[in-house]
Amino acid sequence: MSRLPLTIASWDYDRVRPLLDGRVKVEGCDVNYLTMPVEECFERAYFHGEFEVAEIGFSPFLIALSRGPTPYVALPIFLSRMFRHSAVYVRADRGIESPADLAGKTIGVPEYQMSAVMWFRGYLQDEFGIKAADINWVQAGLENPGRRDKFPLNLPEGFPLVARNDVTLSQLLADGAIDGVMSARAPSCLIDGHPKVRRLFPDYRAVEQAYFRKTGIFPIMHALGIRRDIHEKHPWLGASLYKAYLQAKRIADADLVEVTALKIGLPWVSAEYEATQALMGADFWSYGLNDANRRTLAAMARYSYEQGLATRLIDVDEMFANGISETRV
Known part of the structure; x- marks a missing residue:
């Protein structure tokens, strides 16, 4: 056969x-x-x-x-x-010190539908009572103008979402035309060291660990x-x-704990793996x-x-x- x-x-x-x-x-x-x-x-x-x-x-x-x-x-x-607490980038001159300060702000997203943004919106609603409609959304390409939805949106009439095909989110954030960006990739203005752009959670690792302890959600x-x-x-x-x-x-998991000669190019990869298991369990990335x-x-x-x-x-x-x-x- x-x-x-x-x-x-x-x-x-x-x-x-x-x-x-x-x-x-x-x-x-x-x-x-x-x-x-x-x-x-x-x-x-x-x-x-x-x-x-x-x-x-x-x-x-x-x-x-x-x-x-x-x-x-x-x-x-x-x-x-x-975890997507690391995926939120804000202007440092807009008084945004915590997630609660995002209510009423204008936030850019590459796609309103994308998983990373959906997860963080859920966190905002569950932890801070901020609904999606409490934020003004701008959809645009992160570094290249234009990005289309995979499926038609199902949002109510008057929902605060505007699509832009003429500019990038990174440029809007750098220029101060929006207050923040939620994106799986970091905007280039942050990578290039823009003085007024920063992460919402500088120590996102600690925040994400606390989120897992509370919810059990990865x-x-x-x-x-x-x-x-x-x-x-x-x-x-x-x-x-x-x-x-x-x-x-399973083969990839075994590579993380190989100590005879490290297969992963980080000196304390085994220690990090053990710490993650202690927090999240032995099979934390399960299928x-x-x-x-x-x-x-x-x-x-x-x-x-x-x-x-x-x-x-x-x-x-x-x-x-x-x-x-x-x-x-």
Whole structure:
């Protein structure tokens, strides 16, 4: 029987490199693995359907799922997870000393729908009572003008969001035309040392650790998706991918604790790994639908609905291809 030719696209994470270099195989498949920045991957996957399997932004996925069949069927393989307190950049001359001071301010975002921004808006509402409509939003490209939504927005009439295609968020922030930016990438004006641009949380690590202690949530940004036509034609593929990605992540995890000769180029990587496990548990970056991931996904679904993204509240059990989490490795 011939093997299924399969093109997979994602960013070049440590947890996928065993698939890239052939140490881990996908059962029944001949894989052509393409690595690219996530923005390019999302654009080509959502708008052009170029890849049989691709990394997908989970916030746009939930938006699509709330409205009907999705272009990609999601697997509980969470390629990107990240606390996003570090992703907020503000003017130092606007009296913004805490998240509570963001109410009434004008904040730029590359996409209103993006996972990083959705997570921080949820934090603002849960911890400070600031709703999405309490902030004036400007959507624009971070460093290049123009960026389009993957799905139509579902915001109420009069919602304070303006799209700009003539300027970048970094320039608006540097010029003082907006009060802050929420972005997965740091704006160049911060990197270049603009004297009036800083992070909202200079010690974001401590703030993020405190957030985890309180909530038990490790935010999910991206998952892996199988293009719907491929999933329907080859229903076995999801289990093969889940097993392969879990094996690859285990190899990456082992590299973090190798002390004979460090495989990761940080002198105290083992100490950091041990400290993270002490706070978050042994399998802190887990795949599948364990209790911790269900808590995180349920919060994400609630935020998406409350913020006018998803058109209905989605249950965790309808998010993923059936039976994948029960696959044994």
